Amino acid sequence: MKFKVNGHEVFASTGGRQFDKKKPLIIFVHGSGLTHMTWVLQTRYFAFHGYNALAVDLPGHGLSSGESLKSIEEMADWVSDVIDAVGHKEASLVGHSQGCLVTVECTSRYPNKIKTLSLMGGAGAIPMNPELLSLAENNDPKAVDLMMDWAHGPAGHFGGHPVPGLYHINTGTMLAKSRTIQNTLGVDFRACDNYKNGFDAAKKIKCPTLSILATDDKMCPVKEGKKLASLIQGSQVDIIDNCGHMMLLEEADRVLTVLKKFITTNYPPLSR
Amino acid sequence: MSDKKKELKPNTYKFDTLSLHAGYQPHKNAGSRQVPIYQTTSYLFDDVDHAAALFNLERGGHIYSRISNPTVGVLEERVASLEGGTAALATSSGMSAIFLTVMTLCEAGDHLVVSSQLYGGTVNLFRLTLPKFGIKCTFVKPRDTEGFKKAIQKNTKGIFGELVGNPGNEIMNMPEIAKIAHDAGIPLMVDATYQTPYLCKPFEHGADIVIHSLTKWMAGHGSSMAGILVEGGKFDWMQNDKFPTMTKPYEGYHGLSFAEEFGPTAFTMKARAEGMRDFGPCLSPQNAWNVLQGIETLSVRMKKHCSNAEEMVKYLSNHESVAWVSHPSVPDHPDHELAKKLLPNGRGSMIAFGIKGGKDAGVAFINNVKLASHLANVGDTRTLVIHPASGTHSQMDEATLKFAGLSHDMIRLSVGIEDIDDIKNDFEIGFRAARKPRLVSNQ
Numbered sequence: 001m002k003f004k005v006n007g008h009e010v011f012a013s014t015g016g017r018q019f020d021k022k023k024p025l026i027i028f029v030h031g032s033g034l035t036h037m038t039w040v041l042q043t044r045y046f047a048f049h050g051y052n053a054l055a056v057d058l059p060g061h062g063l064s065s066g067e068s069l070k071s072i073e074e075m076a077d078w079v080s081d082v083i084d085a086v087g088h089k090e091a092s093l094v095g096h097s098q099g100c101l102v103t104v105e106c107t108s109r110y111p112n113k114i115k116t117l118s119l120m121g122g123a124g125a126i127p128m129n130p131e132l133l134s135l136a137e138n139n140d141p142k143a144v145d146l147m148m149d150w151a152h153g154p155a156g157h158f159g160g161h162p163v164p165g166l167y168h169i170n171t172g173t174m175l176a177k178s179r180t181i182q183n184t185l186g187v188d189f190r191a192c193d194n195y196k197n198g199f200d201a202a203k204k205i206k207c208p209t210l211s212i213l214a215t216d217d218k219m220c221p222v223k224e225g226k227k228l229a230s231l232i233q234g235s236q237v238d239i240i241d242n243c244g245h246m247m248l249l250e251e252a253d254r255v256l257t258v259l260k261k262f263i264t265t266n267y268p269p270l271s272r
Numbered sequence: 273m274s275d276k277k278k279e280l281k282p283n284t285y286k287f288d289t290l291s292l293h294a295g296y297q298p299h300k301n302a303g304s305r306q307v308p309i310y311q312t313t314s315y316l317f318d319d320v321d322h323a324a325a326l327f328n329l330e331r332g333g334h335i336y337s338r339i340s341n342p343t344v345g346v347l348e349e350r351v352a353s354l355e356g357g358t359a360a361l362a363t364s365s366g367m368s369a370i371f372l373t374v375m376t377l378c379e380a381g382d383h384l385v386v387s388s389q390l391y392g393g394t395v396n397l398f399r400l401t402l403p404k405f406g407i408k409c410t411f412v413k414p415r416d417t418e419g420f421k422k423a424i425q426k427n428t429k430g431i432f433g434e435l436v437g438n439p440g441n442e443i444m445n446m447p448e449i450a451k452i453a454h455d456a457g458i459p460l461m462v463d464a465t466y467q468t469p470y471l472c473k474p475f476e477h478g479a480d481i482v483i484h485s486l487t488k489w490m491a492g493h494g495s496s497m498a499g500i501l502v503e504g505g506k507f508d509w510m511q512n513d514k515f516p517t518m519t520k521p522y523e524g525y526h527g528l529s530f531a532e533e534f535g536p537t538a539f540t541m542k543a544r545a546e547g548m549r550d551f552g553p554c555l556s557p558q559n560a561w562n563v564l565q566g567i568e569t570l571s572v573r574m575k576k577h578c579s580n581a582e583e584m585v586k587y588l589s590n591h592e593s594v595a596w597v598s599h600p601s602v603p604d605h606p607d608h609e610l611a612k613k614l615l616p617n618g619r620g621s622m623i624a625f626g627i628k629g630g631k632d633a634g635v636a637f638i639n640n641v642k643l644a645s646h647l648a649n650v651g652d653t654r655t656l657v658i659h660p661a662s663g664t665h666s667q668m669d670e671a672t673l674k675f676a677g678l679s680h681d682m683i684r685l686s687v688g689i690e691d692i693d694d695i696k697n698d699f700e701i702g703f704r705a706a707r708k709p710r711l712v713s714n715q
Contacts, residue, residue, distance in 0.1 A: 016329075016528040037535040044330040044533070048526070063510075063532075131280050145282040157285060160297040162332030164340035165348035165544065166537050167294070169284060171358040174505035174536040242299065252332055 005059075005081045008066035012036060012082075013055040015047025023270045024115075025088045026263065027079060028055040031097030031121075032192060033136070033144070033176040033185030035062030038096065041162065041252035042259060049260075050269025056082060061184050062175075068187040072098075072195040076105035083113055092116040092267045094259065096248055097220060098192050101126060104228070107209075108201035116266045117209040117232075118259055121217055121245045123224035124198035124231070128189045136189045139182040147185070148173050153216030153244025161249070168249045202231040208266040209235040212258055214243035214251070236262065287354060287470070292568050295349025309561045310342040329525060329533075329545065339548050343557035347564050351490070351500050354469040354567075355482055358505030359540035361548070362498060362560060366465060366485025367393055368553035369499030370432075373461055373481055375551065376543040378429050379517065380406025385423040385430075387414040387444060389437025389677055392660075394463070398432075411675070414442045415606065421452045428456065429514060434463040435474060435614070438650075439624050439660050439684040440677040441598045443607035446614060450478025457512040465489070465651070466622055470574040471615050475504040481539065488651025489621075491566035492573050496559040501543060505536030518542060524549075573653065576689040578618030583692045584685065588625050593633075593703040595626035595681060621688075622650060626681040633706040634659045634683055640705035643690065643698035655688035655695050 001014050013036045026046055028039040036043075036055035046053040058075060060068035069075045079102060083091045090113050095103035100122030107114040135143035148169050149157075161168050176185060209232045213225040222239060229235040238258045243251045285293065296307050315334040317323035325331045334340050344362050352360040363369045378384065386398050388411040398409040412419040414437050424431075431453045433444045446462065453460040459480035464472060468489045474482045484490055486498035509518040509531040518538055521527035524546060530538040548554060566573075581599065588597045600611030600619040611619050627633045637657075638646050644655040661673060661680050687695070 013532060016526060016533055018527070035535070037533075040533055041332060044328065045325055048325075048328055048330055129280070135280075142280075142282070145284065146280055149282040149284050155297050155299070158293050158297050159295040159349040159353060160300060160346075161349060163537075163541075164332070164334065164342075164345035165352065165361050165540055166359045167349045167352035167357065170352065170356060171505065171536055174358050178536075256331060 003085050005078060005085045008059055009064065010059070010082065010085070011057045011063035013039070013043060015043035015045075015053040015055070017047035017053070019052055019086065021087050023050060023052045024267055025052045025054060025083065025086065025091040027082060027091050027093050028053065029079060029093065029095045029099035029102050030055070030058065030061070031099050032188035033061075033147070033181070034172070035175050035178065037062070037175055038172075038248060042094070042248060042256050045256055045260065046263070050271065052086075054082070054086065060187070061179065068184055069191070070187060071191050072101045072105050073197070075102040075191070076109055079103065079106045080110045080113060089113065090115050092118070092263055094118040094120070095122065096120045097122070097245065098126065098188055100220075101192060101195050101198055104198055104205065105195075105201050107207060108204040111204070111206060114207055116207055116263060117205065118262060119209065119211045119225070119228070120248055120255065121214065121220045121225070122211055122228055123220040124202060124228040125196065126192040126220060128193040133189045133193060137182055137186040139180065139186070141177060141181060143181060143185055144173055144176040147176065150218045151245040153214065153242065153250060155216070155242050156244045156246060156250040162252045168246065172246065172249070198228065199231055202228055205232045208262070210258070210262040211235060211237045212240065212247060212255060213237065214240045214245065214247045216243055217245040217247075219245040288571050290350065290353045291570050294353035295346040307343060307346050307561060307564055309557050311557055313337050329528065329541070337557070338552045338554045339544060341554070341557050341560070344555050344560040347555075347560040348500065350564065350567060351469075351484070351486075352502055355502045356473050356475050356504075357482065357502040359537040360500050360502040361540050361543050362486070362500045362555045364499065364553045364555050365497045366463075366483065366487060366499035367397065369483050369485070369501045370394060370397065370463065372543050372547045372551065372553060373483060373501045374402060374407065375405075376539060376547050377459070377515075378407045381427060382407050383425050383428045384409045384432055385420055385428055386411050387433030387437065388412060388675055389414050389440055389442045390434050390463075391438045394434075395672075414444045417445050417448045417452070420449050424452070424456050424458070428458055430459045430461055432461045432463070434466070435472060436466045436600070436620060436622070437677070438466070439622070439682065441600060441605070441622060441624055442677065443600060443610050443614065445610060446474060446477040446479060454478070457514060459507045466620050467615060468570060468574060470571050471578075471617050471620060475506070477614060480504050480507040486563045487649065489574065489577065490570065491563040492570070492651065492653055493562075493566055494649060494652035494654065496562040498555050498559050498563045501540070503537060503540045507539075509538060573689060574618060577621035577687060580689060580692050580695065581619070581621040581623060581687040584623060584687050584695065587696050587699070588623065591703065593628050593706060595628050598624040621686060623685040623687060624682055625685065626679065627683055627706055629681075629706055631661070631680040634681055635662070636708065637683065637702040637706040641698050641702040643694055644685075644702070650684070650686035652686065653689050655690060655698075656686040658684050660684050
């Protein structure tokens with residue numbers, strides 16, 4: 001579906017289901033340089049099980065217009081604006097990687113709006129490798145290739161996608177190269193590198209929170225994810241073995257099963 | 273110790289490694305080092321909710337082997353990885369892969385622009401069968417790049433061609449034709465069977481969908497029929513209103529828009545969800561496994577195929593019984609320079625040559641070679657020969673033969689990986705027999 005936030009058109013996948021204001025809202029926030037499509041193996045399930053599943057394209061990404069937002073704080077406010085724009089008063093948030101920084105910040109800023117928080121491959125801070133940051137800001141496609149290499153665990157490099165026939169490293173590469181790299185990945189990496197408020201924001205979070213971490217995650221290692229989770233009151237942690245940072249694709253089924261249990265328990269769906 | 277800073281390099285697996293490993297994780301398959309053959313029709317559901325989720329594309333997994341199969345899935349991922357594609361769908365043959373591609377792209381009333389230099393079966397599909405479904409085609413000679421542009425109509429949904437034409441070895445100027453297609457907002461579909469991804473990766477030159485008859489070099493051993501379509505993932509189906517079945521809500525899946533939901537894999541998802549469901553040209557797991565065995569040695573075999581082919585080109589070019597030789601490695605081949613650009617790892621192992629003495633000599637040659645096999649296939653490890661005018665293209669009338677660039681003296685040679693001296697010795701037997709009728713008639 002398309003709607004406007006701050007005068008710019010926003011695209012969000014609804015998982016193939018008509019948006020219905022009566023249903024509780026889940027907003028999925030993608031990682032650096034990516035798009036709503038990274039959530040395809042999670043959103044459709046929720047969309048057909050009593051929720052509005054809204055996988056947004058951040059401004060300037062995927063099918064959304066406007067320029068990429070330059071700070072995590074701006075993105076956090078933007079997510080809150082999305083909730084308003086679609087006519088809801090509250091939502092559950094799900095974030096991946098950079099999307100975790102955004103959703104953590106958003107939840108700390110708008111505690112009354114956010115009912116549950118699910119973090120995948122999250123950390124309190126994501127400092128960037130300076131060379132990788134420079135490549136992305138200089139529009140070098142090597143930045144995407146490096147990101148896809150580091151984002152997939154050793155098993156993920158072999159493939160074995162849960163959807164038959166899809167090769168996820170090439171799919172991720174295509175998503176990240178679908179718009180100008182320096183305007184998406186470059187801006188996002190800089191925003192991640194600049195963001196310092198993650199740990200303080202985490203301490204303010206009171207809603208039910210789940211962290212899904214992966215043992216082979218090189219971008220946001222388990223110890224960083226645990227450190228963030230330890231600061232959030234009552235946070236649950238689920239660790240996936242033999243999996244990298246792209247757990248939502250590499251272990252899509254496992255992620256969906258854990259996410260389903262957590263969200264339906266803490267933020268029940270509208271009965272079908 | 274050096275102070276030089278180490279340059280960051282992606283460590284994703286390279287071609288030869290992907291040929292052996294892509295698409296498969298042993299630890300998810302009882303530790304089996306070899307890809308298991310999942311000889312089954314169907315797959316247990318965890319519960320009713322799980323079944324519904326699979327049917328509704330809410331989660332990945334297998335339902336029924338007409339739609340997908342774990343062994344076939346490994347093959348699909350492996351070929352997608354080798355081509356640099358986002359997704360792939362394997363079928364029971366190369367022809368079914370072409371048919372499925374067209375039926376995923378087009379509806380009745382649509383039009384395609386098609387290269388005229390194609391395998392005879394493909395010509396018949398486009399010329400005779402697709403019109404029965406209301407899909408019309410305009411044929412253009414592959415070297416007539418401007419002709420592709422002129423042939424595009426309002427209802428044209430794509431351009432299709434073989435990268436290297438069968439059997440005349442004409443090469444499509446893929447980068448230029450891709451630009452023509454993209455300027456018109458339509459995809460370029462390329463049959464790259466003769467090249468395999470070892471010789472050419474069409475996505476790097478602008479193709480949007482790549483098709484292979486895996487029966488040929490990819491499987492390589494003449495044992496199994498298989499085909500595949502591979503998606504490049506770059507084509508924007510939402511850029512215009514030409515592809516409503518990709519972009520509009522699809523009734524068959526609760527209003528799903530394939531382009532919105534699946535983006536760079538939308539075409540493959542639609543081909544599987546709709547095409548395999550409705551037409552069902554599924555690949556058997558045993559054949560998928562056989563093809564996987566072939567792909568494991570693809571680069572090793574292709575090097576030998578190409579080196580043997582270049583030896584045969586030299587041999588034939590200097591032979592008294594040969595009137596002409598067509599192979600992209602020959603300097604006076606019209607596409608020699610283009611071949612250098614598009615086929616940097618080798619020009620392939622298909623050679624066409626004209627035998628002196630015309631049709632009778634051709635028949636005598638074919639009937640007398642002993643090592644080379646006379647059959648309708650190409651891309652076997654063994655050397656294969658055929659006389660197209662009386663074999664693969666025999667259903668064409670005289671005018672169509674001429675338009676397809678065929679002549680009665682043409683012999684199509686698929687060079688195998690036998691010892692090169694044995695192939696040459698065998699050809700000497702054929703050429704001696706081919707000269708005999710002429711000697712008799714001269715007396």
